[in-house]
């Protein structure tokens with residue numbers, strides 16, 4: 001879609017060495033992307049809140065090198081100030097697949113320095129924030145060198161498209177407050193190729209929403225998201241699941257627009273449990289939830305019944321529980337977490353996050 005052989009630097013007028021810095025957040029899906037086809041295309045539309053505190057900072061430095069014969073990109077890579085050959089290799093491999101889109105990358109010596117706001121071992125996925133940060137750096141680089149992405153909409157669309165190729169959920173981190181990825185008749189301009197902004201649809205209540213991430217375990221997942229998506233291909237419930245996701249998206253959009261918290265909470269919790277049910281009935285079956293995850297979900301439901309406070313849970317592909325609630329009850333909920341939920345968290349670890357403004361260039 002974005003292949004462009006004209007994006008080649010003129011060696012008689014080389015750019016000066018410089019760098020680009022982006023901070024990009026993670027996101028939490030309310031309607032889950034689970035199942036894909038082709039080159040990272042989703043089987044159903046998904047919708048997420050953009051987070052704020054859980055984020056990646058990435059600096060991309062570049063120096064012109066007059067060598068168009070090199071086989072691939074030339075990349076030095078540092079993660080939290082240290083060399084990291086495993087991440088370096090993954091990044092270089094991804095950048096090499098992007099050469100038809102950014103042929104000028106071969107004409108530069110590139111250095112990436114990156115780090116997350118949370119420990120890598122926190123057990124929360126960093127791919128959405130890291131890959132979206134990379135996509136934003138690359139689009140800024142293209143625009144700086146060629147002036148080709150001046151319109152914000154063009155810039156965001158290309159960044160989201162690129163991020164999707166690296167990790168599906170990353171394409172939703174580009175936008176403030178909320179994003180929708182996947183073609184649906186419900187949202188004009190929606191596409192399987194990239195996400196679109198959905199923040200404007202939100203009722204005010206959801207613009208001031210919290211997501212406290214309860215870290216039940218920091219262990220490496222037994223089954224990666226990539227493998228989990230692949231297992232959906234033979235899952236007997238796949239077809240009804242994709243239809244269900246579409247119907248739930250319709251209902252969720254109504255709740256998000258009207259500020260209907262109970263409707264929102266029911267859909268979001270049902271989505272979380274459906275995601276894990278799909279894992280349990282994959283072949284081979286697997287379970288990522290842990291006793292602590294179940295205890296937390298149970299306590300959240302009891303707390304809601306007892307207090308009437310609108311606190312809901314969701315999950316991503318792991319044992320950690322995300323607590324979603326409006327800013328108006330933050331103090332009460334933090335007390336509840338402290339007293340009742342922290343004992344289920346590894347070393348009492350909780351990441352306090354909230355719906356945010358999206359990525360920023362620093």
Ligand code: DP6
Pocket residue numbers: 028029031032033034040046125127166167168169170225226229275316317
């Ligand atoms: C459960 O985006 O991590 O978090 O495209 O293979 O990188 P890849 O998968 P990934 O899958 C995320 C799955 C999820 C739901 C979601 O974020 O929508």
